[in-house]
Each structure stands twice: as C-alpha cells, then as structure tokens.
Amino acid sequence: MQKTFVLDTSVLIQAPYALESFQENHVILPLAVLEELDCLKRPEGEQGTNARQVIRFLERLRLQGNLVEGVALPSGGTLRLEVNHVDVELPHGMDPASSSSRVLKVCKGLIDDGVPAILVTRDIVTRIQAQMMGVPAEDFTTDQIPSGTGLYAGRAELYVPDALLSAFKKEGISAETLYTVDSDGTQRPASLTENQFVLLRSDTEEKKTMLGRFSCGRVTPLQFSGRKPFGVKPRSVGQLFMQEALLLGAEEAPLVIIMGPAGTAKTFYALAAGLEQVMEQEPRAYRKLLVCRPNAQFDQDIGFLPGSEQEKISPLMRPIVDNLEILLDLEQKKEKIGEEELHSRIHYLFDTGIITTEAMNFMRGRSITDTWLIIDEAQNLTPRQVKGVITRVGRGTKVVLLGDPAQIDAPLLNERSNGLVYASEHMKGSPLCVQLTMRSDECERSALALDAAERM
Numbered sequence: 001m002q003k004t005f006v007l008d009t010s011v012l013i014q015a016p017y018a019l020e021s022f023q024e025n026h027v028i029l030p031l032a033v034l035e036e037l038d039c040l041k042r043p044e045g046e047q048g049t050n051a052r053q054v055i056r057f058l059e060r061l062r063l064q065g066n067l068v069e070g071v072a073l074p075s076g077g078t079l080r081l082e083v084n085h086v087d088v089e090l091p092h093g094m095d096p097a098s099s100s101s102r103v104l105k106v107c108k109g110l111i112d113d114g115v116p117a118i119l120v121t122r123d124i125v126t127r128i129q130a131q132m133m134g135v136p137a138e139d140f141t142t143d144q145i146p147s148g149t150g151l152y153a154g155r156a157e158l159y160v161p162d163a164l165l166s167a168f169k170k171e172g173i174s175a176e177t178l179y180t181v182d183s184d185g186t187q188r189p190a191s192l193t194e195n196q197f198v199l200l201r202s203d204t205e206e207k208k209t210m211l212g213r214f215s216c217g218r219v220t221p222l223q224f225s226g227r228k229p230f231g232v233k234p235r236s237v238g239q240l241f242m243q244e245a246l247l248l249g250a251e252e253a254p255l256v257i258i259m260g261p262a263g264t265a266k267t268f269y270a271l272a273a274g275l276e277q278v279m280e281q282e283p284r285a286y287r288k289l290l291v292c293r294p295n296a297q298f299d300q301d302i303g304f305l306p307g308s309e310q311e312k313i314s315p316l317m318r319p320i321v322d323n324l325e326i327l328l329d330l331e332q333k334k335e336k337i338g339e340e341e342l343h344s345r346i347h348y349l350f351d352t353g354i355i356t357t358e359a360m361n362f363m364r365g366r367s368i369t370d371t372w373l374i375i376d377e378a379q380n381l382t383p384r385q386v387k388g389v390i391t392r393v394g395r396g397t398k399v400v401l402l403g404d405p406a407q408i409d410a411p412l413l414n415e416r417s418n419g420l421v422y423a424s425e426h427m428k429g430s431p432l433c434v435q436l437t438m439r440s441d442e443c444e445r446s447a448l449a450l451d452a453a454e455r456m
Contacts, residue, residue, distance in 0.1 A: 091129075101129075255433040260438025321346060378419060
C-alpha cells in the first residue's frame with residue numbers, strides 16, 4: 001500500500017538524497033520548504049551545498065513535468081509541491097508564519113481531506129508539535145543504524161584451552177578454538193569480526209590472559225604492546241588495544257574509529273601516536289598531523305572578520321592544545337617545563353606545519369595524502385560529512401575518528417544518526433578499518449573523573 005510522506009527542510013539539508021529514499025510512495029514538499037531551500041542555497045558549508053543539490057534535483061524533475069501536479073521519481077514514487085492548506089487552524093500559541101507551522105498546516109490539511117499524510121522531520125520539537133495537532137510524525141531513518149542495534153565495541157573476551165596459550169605468542173591461535181561461556185555454563189563458539197581485539201583467558205586459570213587481534217581467521221599477538229609512543233605508556237587493556245590500532249601502518253589500517261566516554265585518553269593517545277610517527281620515527285611515516293574538531297559551528301562560514309582561519313578556529317581547538325601541553329610536559333620525563341617554554345614548543349609545532357588545524361568546510365574537494373588525520377568529536381559529523389572525509393583519503397594517509405556518541409552538540413543528530421556511528425556500522429568488518437570502544441572504567445583523566453563517570 002502506498003503511503004504519503006510530507007518532508008520538511010531539516011531532512012533535505014542533512015540528507016539531500018532523501019527524495020529518492022521513499023521507494024514507490026508519494027512525497028510532498030510544502031511551499032515553505034522550497035522557500036527555505038532558496039534561503040539556504042547561498043551560504044558555504046554543508047547546508048548550502050545540500051540545499052543546492054536538492055534544488056538542482058528539483059530542477060531536473062521540473063523539466064519532466066509540472067511539480068505542482070506531481071512528477072515521477074526515479075525510485076518509483078511521485079513528488080509534488082503543495083501550495084494549498086494555508087488557512088488551516090493551529091493550536092493557540094504557535095506562530096502561523098514560521099516554516100514548521102506552515103509545514104504542519106499542510107499535513108493537517110491533507111489529513112482533513114482524507115489523505116493519511118505522515119510528516120518526516122529531523123526536528124524533535126516539530127515532531128512534538130505534530131503530535132499536538134494529531135499529525136503522525138517520524139524521523140528520517142534511512143541514514144541511521146537500525147533501532148536495537150548495539151554499537152560495535154571492537155573487542156571481546158574469550159576463553160581458550162590453556163594448552164594452546166604457549167603457542168599463541170609465536171603463531172597465534174585459530175578462532176575456531178575460542179569460545180564464550182553463558183551464565184549457565186554452556187560453551188558457545190566465538191563469533192569474531194575482522195580486526196576485532198581479543199582478550200584471551202585460560203580455561204583453567206582465569207587470571208591468565210593474553211591480548212591479540214583477529215585477522216584472516218586467526219588471533220595473533222599485539223605487535224606494539226611494548227611501545228611508548230611519544231613517551232606515553234599504556235595503562236589499561238583498552239589503551240593497549242588503542243595503541244595497536246593507532247600504530248598499525250596506513251597500508252594495513254588506514255581508518256581507525258575510537259569511541260568512548262570522556263577521559264579515556266582518545267584524543268591524547270591519537271596525538272601521541274601521531275607525533276611519534278611524524279617527529280620521531282625514522283623514516284617519518286607521515287608528512288604532517290592534521291586535526292579537525294567538528295561541531296555545530298564548523299558547518300557555518302567562518303566569516304569575514306579580521307584574522308586568519310587558524311585564529312578564527314583556535315577557540316574550538318583549545319582541547320587539542322591542552323593535550324599537547326600534557327604530552328610535551330610528559331616528554332621531559334624528569335621535571336616540568338615552564339609555561340613560556342611550553343607555549344614556545346607548541347607554537348613551533350604549528351608554525352613549522354608539523355601540526356595543522358582546519359575547519360570542516362575546508363575539507364571539501366581535497367585529496368589528503370601522507371597525513372595523520374585526526375577528526376575529534378566526530379559524533380558531530382553527519383553521515384554525509386563522514387563519508388566525504390573518508391573518501392578524500394589519498395595514499396599514505398591514516399584517518400582517526402574519535403568521539404562519544406552520547407555527547408552530541410549538533411541539533412539534528414542523535415545517537416543512531418551521527419556520522420561516527422554511521423561509519424562504525426558501515427565499516428565494521430572491513431580489513432582496512434580497526435575499531436575500538438573504550439570503557440568508562442578505563443578513564444585516565446583523574447580519580448575524580450573516573451568516580452564521576454561511574455556515579456553520574
């Protein structure tokens with residue numbers, strides 16, 4: 001049975017392909033949406049680009065027929081512009097001139113005319129207002145991970161026959177010999193994903209453990225467990241796994257996705273591993289370290305006020321500088337260095353181009369080669385943005401996506417629709433991607449931070 005969906009602007013500016021995502025159903029665009037797209041088409045950034053893409057798609061459809069009467073979509077459904085229902089009554093207090101109110105008028109008018117319309121919007125407040133008016137409303141879910149799907153952790157704890165552990169260090173262990181144990185004591189064969197990290201426990205001595213990574217049907221020992229990148233020593237199993245993922249070469253693992261709560265040293269370790277391979281490793285593995293820290297502001301034009309791009313985005317990069325201060329101080333090993341010398345060293349890293357920072361809207365159209373690329377706070381990327389970043393990776397570049405899906409600042413994203421979890425779900429199992437989720441009990445910020453993470 002065909003359905004009728006009314007789309008608002010929030011769907012199109014985040015998913016410009018949305019008009020082609022409703023199969024054989026009917027899609028309706030209120031006039032208010034067309035007007036908003038017209039206003040959004042001029043600015044640079046993701047919203048402007050997406051608005052222009054939608055408008056060009058509508059123009060191709062216009063050439064095929066009358067949009068007000070309805071035209072066929074490539075997906076098999078139809079699309080039409082709705083210019084009626086401007087006099088539908090709204091609940092008291094709602095602004096009749098606002099774009100969301102005008103969209104809701106269309107939905108209510110269609111329903112009153114006997115058309116069972118469903119509003120599709122990314123805006124939570126609009127969905128609440130729709131409920132107030134008796135209008136069915138739902139989120140756009142095409143680019144979301146399925147509801148009920150748990151986030152991939154990239155790690156597992158498995159049991160192994162004790163007799164095989166002695167051979168593990170030399171040749172690894174076949175995954176077929178590993179198993180889990182249910183609460184009732186039943187043994188079940190292990191199910192592993194390519195590049196998944198594994199904590200192996202002896203089946204006779206539970207405290208006897210070894211760490212490895214699953215690849216090509218075998219779990220092999222970690223290659224870099226004895227390393228201290230830029231003087232940083234791993235303090236937990238999670239950090240050992242994270243170090244392994246970060247130090248694998250760009251040819252073997254060009255994409256690393258690390259998720260987890262604040263304080264688990266995601267950004268700190270990514271910077272340490274990057275500086276180690278850019279500054280201290282011979283020959284250098286990468287030419288430079290490039291950091292982007294996207295949030296809601298990064299999608300907007302950085303403006304025409306005085307100052308360079310670096311000066312304008314520097315407040316957003318302060319957490320990166322904070323981590324650099326700790327790393328450079330740690331490098332001294334014996335005694336803390338003074339503030340003036342510390343700032344001088346940090347300025348040197350930026351002035352010489354060893355570290356560069358960029359706003360996300362400057363990433364479009366680039367091909368990034370031989371670079372250690374950190375995308376911090378990647379949960380504030382849209383699926384389209386994260387795809388744009390990963391597909392721009394050239395030879396010799398390693399991309400490190402960091403973030404916490406529970407800490408989202410972008411207003412139209414949630415824990416299932418943000419770019420970080422989108423990349424995690426779609427790249428799971430790729431031989432070129434290594435993933436890891438840090439746990440709250442692996443917080444290294446301070447004793448207070450760990451206690452707060454567990455209590456609050």
